[in-house]
Amino acid sequence: MTIDLLPDEVAAFLLILARVGALVMLLPALGEENVSPRFRLTIAVLFAFVFWPFARPLYAVDADDPARLIGLAVSEIAVGLALGLVGRFIMSALSVAGNVIANQLGLGFVQTLDPTQGQQGAIMGAFLTLVGVALIFATDLHHLFITAVAESYEAFRPGAFPEAGDAAKLATGAVGDAFRIGVQLSAPFLVFGLIFNLGLGVLSRLMPQLQVFFIAAPLSLIAGFALLALVIGVLMSVFLEGVGDTLRLLTGR
Template identity: 55%
Template sequence: MRVDISFLPALAATFMLVFARIGAMVMLLPGFGETNIPVRVKLSIALLLTMIILPLHRQAYQVDMSSLAPLLVLMLHEIVIGVVLGATARVTLSALQVAGSVIAQQLGLGFVTAIDPTQGQQGLLIGNFLTILGMTLLFATDSHHLVIAALNESYRIFSPGQTFPTGDVAALATKAFATAFKIGLQLSAPFLVFGLVFNLGLGVLARLMPQMQVYFVGVPLSILIGFLILALVITAIMGTFLDYFVSVMHQLTPLR
């Protein structure tokens, strides 16, 4: 009895190509690619997803084992695709950081910073809070499943071995950054209105009562009223963000 194992090198090469796309994406995904998550955990998630995705799209790869150069080019192609997909999901989360920065400036808390656990660097406190809350809601509402679905459907948009659509990728990146900034400003719109009205009121009060220390009265009052507004609108802010994240993921999942 003979067992044919001639397919194993091609299968191993295909596995590494799929892993290159998925691994690059996992390293950037919100909730999976954070700096405080051990590398072994990220690697385990990428390997598990690779074993799930590989049987579905194995036939899409035309692996030529006679030459190493085409394999290296194809692997670089897969890595770039994974980076594009992961970075798109990561940029959507940055909308909360933009909103948190604007809110903190309007409340007079622009100098209050703390370590952002998702990035491992200093960030404004309110921005960190909104980012962690948004990430928690993504997992609580199973929205992270859309990321896996987008990864699976990426083989229809970016087929292995085809010419890389640099124009489409550039348009996607530009649109992702612009939309994230726009959504961040929209989420912080109530606080922009509050900051404008409140500072105008303080200016009028300073003119009417020059002897009054407006700054020492205005800063605590601004923080107090700002947190009350945040408590009232936090549900709408996070609901809008979830809708935005879902819409971005649906754009990466074309209709059949």
Template identity: 45%
Template sequence: MITVDFLPQTAFIFLLVFSRIAAMLMLMPALGESSIPAQARLIMALLFSLIMMPLVAGNYSTLPETVPSLVFMVVYEIVVGLFIGGAARLTMSALHVAGNIIALQMSLAFAQNVDPTQGMQGVMIANFLSLLAVTLIFATGLDHLLIAAMRDSYEIFRPGAAFPVGDFTQMVVKTVSGAFRLGLQLAAPFLVFGLVFYLGIGILSRLMPQIQIFFIAMPANIGLGLILLMLLLGAMMTWFLQSFEQTISMFVG
């Protein structure tokens, strides 16, 4: 006689694994971009859940007897997934900080278009850096690190454990401050460039007031800024990828 007594426990484990993986993919850069169709992301979450389920099934207890206990476990998995995916997404926001500062220094702050990685409008420099970062994440194999973080997160945040509210809060503060600091560091050469450029323009306007400074400053600012961006782009993205790898490595055992 064939029995199906294992089905409730199997469905319970799959539900919890899917809750964590889907929450991660919803926010993770590269794997969870809003430009990817929702159906494709759903299928990706289901496939990852099926792959992860045999690897992490031993971390789960038996099916709880009460509905509140089941709801608590599902909510815990969703919160952990959102936390890990959000940490990766916050690191990506460093490029938006840097891009907005760079665009401001280059007089391109009003040149905006739709950012497919954020689903909203943004300055062109920030959008370019974000798309380049997603491309480099796949090109350098860091997407494999994101998948490893999915698996190893079960060793760091064990299912059914108490909410590590203190650790979550500390990590959020550290990640947000680190992303803002990284954005400023990436844009630091352009802050110096803007200061020197406008200082030079001010001195020139004093020495030669008959020159139409506005018609000279705008194209010169954009042209020199683009040349500086071309020279520094490789170093900027290398620095960003190292910081991104360090952030994700915190969730890899």
């Protein structure tokens, strides 16, 4: 390699970094606001070095053509953002489930900071999200995100901008999966809320003088937390299965 090739190699590395960096920016756990930007940049640079050996031959780079380099950079960022948004949408399933569960238990008014959403959310949603992120790393599902980047070089060759129709189909599919998984996770609590409220209605008709609200609030919390302790393992298993299926669809495996 001569010094004349250095600008082209640097430009190719930056293009790889653009695709990987866009993904890391949105990757669950790594792409949160409370994670140091230097740490995220370090992870992205390390990933770019990992992908360099097989990704570099796919780039036809000419450092003397800035217009083409800008076009390549935009397409690479678009691919990375598309993959990262899928992961972010899937994680929102836990927020959906957490909000439904909190409303069923009477905790919908209790708000706390959700580190994965960067805003206030139901405390149950924040709890489930943190558990989900920990389990994703514990079960090595985050490796599928990295595999998705590697496989994206087959689906989206450098210089090929993602088609709007395909991107929209991917986004709508990810959002639909997130709501489907969220409803599945909260299904036991929807059934619990229906039965519990029907029971309270019958009780209030049988004993009109009874202050049902003062009995319902503590009973709802106690029974709800007991149900959560019983089914949380199953809920997280369903979530991890849904995440794995979505990511395997991206990787074509």
